[in-house]
Amino acid sequence: MRPRLQDVADRAGVSMKTVSNVINGYVHVSEAMRAKVLAAIDEVGYEPNLSARNLARGRAGMIALVVPQLDMPYFASLSMHVLEAAEKQGWVVLIQQTRGDAEKERAVLAGRFGQRVDGIVFSPLRVGTDEIRQRRDRTPLVLLGERPVDGVADHVVIDNVAAADLAVSHLLDLGRRRVAMIGGPVGSTGTHRSEGYAAALTRRGIAVDPDLVVPVHSNRGEEGEAAMDAMLARLDTPPDAVFCMTDWVALGVIRSLHLHGLRVPDDVAVVGFDDIPYSTASTPTLTSISPDRAAVAREAVASLAAQQKGEHEPREIEVGFELVVRESTAGGAGLRRPAGR
Template sequence: MTGRPRLADVAARAGVSMKTVSNVINDFQHVSADTRARVQAAIDEIGYRPNLSARNLALGRAGLIALVVPQLDMPYFAALAGQVLQAAAKRDWVVLIQQTGGDLTVERDALAGRFPQRIDGLILSSTAVGSAELRKRTDRTPLVMLGDRNYQGAAQHVAIDNVAAAAAAVTHLAELGRRRIAMIGSSPGDRRHPRLVGYRLAMKAAGLPIDDRLIKPVRNNLGEEGEQQMTALLAEHAQDPPDAVFCVTDWVALGVVRALRTRGFRVPEDVAVVGFDDIPYGRAATPTLSTISPDRSAIARLAVDSLQAQFEAAAAGTAYEVGEQQAAFRLVVRESSGG
């Protein structure tokens, strides 16, 4: 055989019609197991690869989904993008990746479907869009929201249980005997921040007082912010510094560790530190960083599967009920908290 194998070549090798080969490739259920096996064997023998453009056209698909995140240079989002690429490839989708920089206008453009190409679905990790705005959305492109915000049923939402995850981190610190546990990454008055909610619940469950002066916000999730806020905490509480710190991201936690060590505090002997996200840098830091590790693979798979289900529902003219889907997480104890 010369040239690229064709659908007709597969049909001839398997002794079936081209329509039957197409049905097998598109995983139609009414093909018998014996016929399916013969067609698959023929595909493998001659090295046939489906024309995805033609296949997508036949299925009414663009063959493209979009992943829109705040910052691609943040390790968490870079790792998540890799998992989304893998999950999408299993469904023959190519992924368009876009960075918003936390710009609300860019997020709104994505929600409105303003992309250079038609897409079959959108996965968005937003820093600004809320449930009220999502309810006003007119674009019908399948949508999955990521992140720790509460969208109150306005869109399909995939995340870990951020309240439980934060509580697990703080409970770990309390069980080590730490009593003045600070939190860096939220304003004390932000009652909707799920990781702050988890912090407060764990402190209460451990019978520890909650001192709002030990809760510091960050403008963005950078190590420099963590270092700055930890430096401020040490200055403000020179006589009675915290003996543990829970940070909303690993990036922030690495800055916290730097602030502590440059000012003569030992980690974890004097101050234990736990981060969030399990980024690769935390595993190579000195000390290695205790953290909450979200199942990014599951987050990506659930998001892509939901896009597929929404796409199929729209094609069939049936309703898709949006809701919350949670992926697993685990506490990883390393050197920064005595592991």
């Protein structure tokens, strides 16, 4: 039979209440008693019933991670880090994707999940700050992503303006002057990454050329390739560098450049954003802004834990990033340039 709490109490010679106090981490148990009970737990092979423990605490024992697309390498990697951070808090993770569908995102804000959750880590694309502010569901919420949230909830983010500025400044430091930007949603000109792109150029006395800025419908490689194809088709002189909003877009851009007979980085240097695992397996390897995904996950889960404890004022939680220089800008050389917190 599976060992019971009573078996632990009998082995340790204490009450079941004392065993329960040790398992639940209550501080008033002496260290000697704690050690005695923990030894008894090991001896009888007792495994606490997490579902029952969470029920007693009024917790579901589960949080939700909601992202636009799980097949995007950035979100796949982020999910791994969230799972690890949540495990340390005693939570399992329900992972869902919205595919950027507004109604699915509204369902998240309404707390419509298949089962109860203790908190939500959410990366929205469509719903805005007004809808988030008006939500009635009281489940703790933390937001991810570049979009500003105006203090409606905890928001874990890197300094996207500074990160994009660092990436473009790296290209300018290499002597590039016709720096294109590919990525970002169609119809959007005010993203923080585009602000960083413009800031780096302006500081060097270079005007932003609208012909060198191309948005994409989605952050996929084929979109990057198509955008680069279109730019090369209409320009007499190609850019000598490209800043891409995501690595996946950047890999498509590199493919287009190769197919047009342009060498990377000799003719056109390319920088991506996100430092996805494929960045080190491409030819050439990809220079990229690397957000601290582990820190994003830790801070997001810690935010939910803090909100579980009571009153909580929304915060902007900034984590660090670095520029990882690889072959797509530096040829055979490579280095890491940390920035951010």
